[in-house]
Amino acid sequence: MNSSYKKINQQDVDQLIQIAGKENIKFKDDIHEKYSHDELGTAISYPEVVVLATDKFVVQKVMQYAYEETIPVTVRGAGTGLVGGAVPVLGGILLDMTPMNKILELDKTNLTLTVQPGVKLYEIYECVEPEGLFYAPDPGQKLASIGGNISTNAGGMRAIKYGTTREWVRALEVVTPKGELLTFGSKVVKNSTGYGLKDLIIGSEGTLAVIVTATLKLIPKPRFSKSLLVAFENREKAIEASPRLIKDYVLPTAVEFFEKQALGYSEAFFGKTIENDHFNAYLLLSYDANDEEALNRDLAYVEKLVLKEYGALEAFVVDAQSKRSNIWNVRGGFLEAIKASSDFIDECDVVLPRSNISEFFAHVRKVSEEMNVRIPYFGHIGDGNLHIYLCKDNVSDEEWKERVKEGFDRLYSKAFELGGLVSGEHGIGLAKKSYMHKLLGDEQLMLMRGIKQVFDPKYILNPKKIV
Amino acid sequence: MNSSYKKINQQDVDQLIQIAGKENIKFKDDIHEKYSHDELGTAISYPEVVVLATDKFVVQKVMQYAYEETIPVTVRGAGTGLVGGAVPVLGGILLDMTPMNKILELDKTNLTLTVQPGVKLYEIYECVEPEGLFYAPDPGQKLASIGGNISTNAGGMRAIKYGTTREWVRALEVVTPKGELLTFGSKVVKNSTGYGLKDLIIGSEGTLAVIVTATLKLIPKPRFSKSLLVAFENREKAIEASPRLIKDYVLPTAVEFFEKQALGYSEAFFGKTIENDHFNAYLLLSYDANDEEALNRDLAYVEKLVLKEYGALEAFVVDAQSKRSNIWNVRGGFLEAIKASSDFIDECDVVLPRSNISEFFAHVRKVSEEMNVRIPYFGHIGDGNLHIYLCKDNVSDEEWKERVKEGFDRLYSKAFELGGLVSGEHGIGLAKKSYMHKLLGDEQLMLMRGIKQVFDPKYILNPKKIV
Incomplete structure (x- = not known):
């Protein structure tokens, strides 16, 4: 840790202008609001200066300068992160990498x-x-x-x-x-x-x-790709079918899971749903292959399997020609639809062994009911990576803070008990640090901190994140 | 680095007996010769004591003891390494992990x-x-x-x-x-x-x-797997076909390359060769799939492609029923056959971008001729990982040392110039350290040493390797 970072002054700005060019430096009122947050929304902090990175040598000179002067540097891409990873919590320089887009x-x-x-x-x-x-x-x-x-x-x-x-x-x-x-x-x-x-x-x-x-x-590129939408009577049956679908036959490229509620959000906020949206739970499977006949045979086989052996109610082939080709669009919009349903959301992208997903979802429902918090969800169930959203729904900021803490505590404790990890794909950033520390323990954290120290002895690069 | 390792004394042996049981400790004359080397053969050093690891808690206690007493520990599996990675160069404890085989x-x-x-x-x-x-x-x-x-x-x-x-x-x-x-x-x-x-x-x-x-x-498991042996007029044509085979159609599981010389070693030392062994250069391709008809169609397509467009002379389908089903056995025996052809060999498992393999092999031939050293080779050409062997052929130990140094210097310099790396799969161990240091440079080496320090502050675990 480093408690003696330098605050940016006019001289630093002049130096950065020398390095990156006047047009690539944003200071004071020129700093766009977007640089103060990512998609998490709840962590907000402005950088002292923004440098638009135009090539690697500029980045190199900026880092050399920041290292010499002990100025924090936070790197930012498109800003679509969900854990506050690109938020410059200690101010300093924000390196916007989006101009390096070749x-x-x-x-x-x-x-x-x-x-x-x-x-x-x-x-x-x-x-x-x-x-x-x-x-x-x-x-x-x-x-x-x-x-x-x-x-x-x-x-x-x-x-x-x-x-x-x-x-x-x-x-x-x-x-x-x-x-x-x-x-x-x-x-x-x-x-x-x-x-x-x-x-x-x-x-x-x-x-x-x-x-x-x-x-x-x-x-x-595999030449052909088709999907199969499979409807189930309930969540448990869908979740139970998932690992069998992965093991028993040809490997799917994707196994997505959602329930009626997620379709409801999509309909309410985008006016988009799918045909046959009246079932309780769905698996959306995707397969690819180089041989169309073989792919068709695989799909026919899987269709029979889910209906005869895994207790599915219906199975619909989804291809470019079918009326259901919008299903991937609908699936792709779930996060936006859920976001649109509340003033703030916070997310848990926990990842679990496939065998324990059903138990975990039951726990999510329980937490939602007991805490009286709306918690919509869906997930990449084939790989055990679930996306679970706590919705603020206009409670006070203070109450929201408490709810997030309690909700996450209860969700992560259960996930850890079931062999899960904190993040499947969104990372730790700022928002999930304490849960990671709890899961991994002091010894692993010390190893990570040691590695951080090796790369970044002055602790200037994206401070306060992960370790 | 640590210059003050403790030498093992009777008290240490007694402690290790307490930890692991008398039957699992080998000391002095009880230490088998195999523990002094791996398959590299040229690096030889005995441990002071061998501990047969029977479970993870024994390993834990041994490490705690070694850490406290500052005793070097080298871990050994089956001893099939080719770079001296498991050789206990500073003596100390050798942890034989083979009893942990459940x-x-x-x-x-x-x-x-x-x-x-x-x-x-x-x-x-x-x-x-x-x-x-x-x-x-x-x-x-x-x-x-x-x-x-x-x-x-x-x-x-x-x-x-x-x-x-x-x-x-x-x-x-x-x-x-x-x-x-x-x-x-x-x-x-x-x-x-x-x-x-x-x-x-x-x-x-x-x-x-x-x-x-x-x-x-x-x-x-993919249900079906078949191979295709493709013969070419010369090395260059075979090597040129390889990246096209990977890009133009279905992804092979393997693309192996060998020349007539490798078959000669196999015949001379095992009496094993393949049908149609009179061609100069070969690619051995493997494909797998869940659908046999699709696999057959793929193979037929690839066969046509290599003959019509990539200048192959012949292509033979290899399946379990065919007379050529021994080809993978023959391929699997190349290393043993080459080893059997010389008193000592030393190996370069360099890895190159596919685009530069032809140029590299031409260099290998040149080095072989100019140095008058026998250098047989073959390779996983599809992934650019080549296996190249310098043969001692009864020159004096001193001369051999010089030849290995000069040969490796010339091979690795060229590989680095062509975007290659030191090791594709066998590692760095003892034998390839200097080449890795040369390739990666001081800054990367310092990062690796820093990481080593974080995990192993007393530098007791497999000292003198990699970093």
Whole structure:
């Protein structure tokens, strides 16, 4: 920890102007409100100065200056985070990486895409898919920057089959808090060359180094993809079917779970729902393949399986031609719909072993009833990553604070008891620190703090986050 | 670094007997010769005492004792390493993990297998495959222990499609050098809960903590698998076809490369070769799928592609029924055959971007000719991981030392120039330290040393390795 950070003065601003150019420095009234928060909304703090990062050498010089002067630096991508990870809680410099938004190289021999960190997720798909290539991670928020995705090890819908962002990063070029420019990994497929520094940066939420270039792994794009919407009588039956669907036959790319309530939010706030929205619980399965006939056979088999053996009530094939092709849109809008339903929400993206999800959801209902708090939810049930929302619903700020604390305490305690972890994909940031500390204990925390110290001895990079 | 390690005395041995039981302590003449080396052969050093680890609490107590007394500890699995990683260069305690060889749990709901570190790779396949489940990593040495596989992030043949060992480890229970028992990760699929400590242990070659339990990821086993042996006029044409085969159609599980010379070693030392062994260069491709018809269609398509567009001379489908089903056995025996051809060999398991393999192999031939050293090779060409062997061939030990130095210097310099890394899967250990340091530079080395210090402040765990 460091209690003697320097406050930014005019001289610092002048130096930063020298480094980054006048047009890329925002100071005082020029600082946009968006820089004071992310999508969490409840953590608000303004930076003292904003630097628009235009290239890696600017980042390097900014870090060298900040290190020398002991000024806190917080890195920000698209600002779509949900745990306050990009909020400059101690002021200082905010490094806005969004101007570094170039796709640098699509290498069709080594199947890699090299990008700057400000490139948005949807831009990656748009770049590679027309070439018949595939970047598999599929987090819900397509406007997020790839730098942010890497910093939180974002997961998304297709993690069951394709893993999380971690598995899709071949190399990272970073600037350390001291201002060194280093490359961890390379375009190669395998690497057993010393400690996994690349993997340490992934998921470190901008606390160890600033990502300035990322080289992503690509594969040939599966030619065909279809979904199956399966309706169940109740939550338990849907949840019970999920691990069997993953084990018994071909691996799905996604197994999403939602109940009637989530469709209700979508209808109320977007006017969007699906055909056959009267069932209590749903699994939305996705499969991909290179061979359409084989894919059709797989779907037919799974359809029979869910109806005959897993107690499903109905199963509908969803393809581009079908009337239900909007289902992924509806699913993609759940978070926005829930957000729209309350003045504030706070989120728990707990992750559990598949075997314990049913018990956990029962606990969520119980907490909701006992505390009289609205707690809508849905989840990437195939990978055990649930999204659970506490809604403020116009109670006082003070009451809300207490409710969040009690609600989270009760949810996380149960999750830990059931072998779960604090975060499946959104990270720890500011909002989930205390729960992580509780789960992992002092020894692991000391290891993490030790690592932080190795990278960032003056504790200037994204202070107060994670450790 | 630590220059004041304690030498083991009778009192220490008595203490270790208290901890582990008399039958599990080997001292003085009782120490088997095998404990002084691994498969590298050229690095030889005896431990002062061997402890057979029978459970994790014994490991914990041994580490606590060693930490208190400042005694070096080297962890050893099956001893199949190729870089001297398990050689106790400073003596001290050797922890033999092979007695910890129990499969603890096959969890069919969460699709995980929990094992002790001494379980052998083939035992994992034998446990899960009859259940229709699949552990995909496929390193050549099936007698290796899983603890060793994790410690080197072993890759093997199927890394193109399925990744390396890293991607197949959900959780690790470890004992730290201070004797703390910690769990990194859990059975869950996604994890963004703090720094990736699990990923830091993977590939750290027993220098940061002792793995005492591993929870592995499983998937449903693809029902069908077939191979295609493709013959080319020369090396360049085979190498050129490889990235196109990976990009243009369905993703192979493996793309292995060898030339006539490798078949010659196999024939000379095992009397085993393949039908149609008269071609100069080969690719051995493997594909898997859940649908046999689709797989056959894929193979037919690839066959046409290689013959019509990639300049192949012949293509032979290899399935269980075909006369060529021994090809994977022959391929699996190349390393043994090459070892048998010389009194000593030393190995370079360099990994390169696919685009630069041809240039690198040309360099290998040049070095071989100019130095007049026999350098046989083959490789996991699909993932750029090449296995290149310098053969001693009865020159004097002194001359051999010089040749290894010059040969490796020339091979690694070229590899680095071409964007390669030191090790694709065998690790750094003792033998490759200087090359890693050269490639990564002082700043990265200082980060790695800092991390080592955080985990192991007294520098007792596997000293002199990697960092």
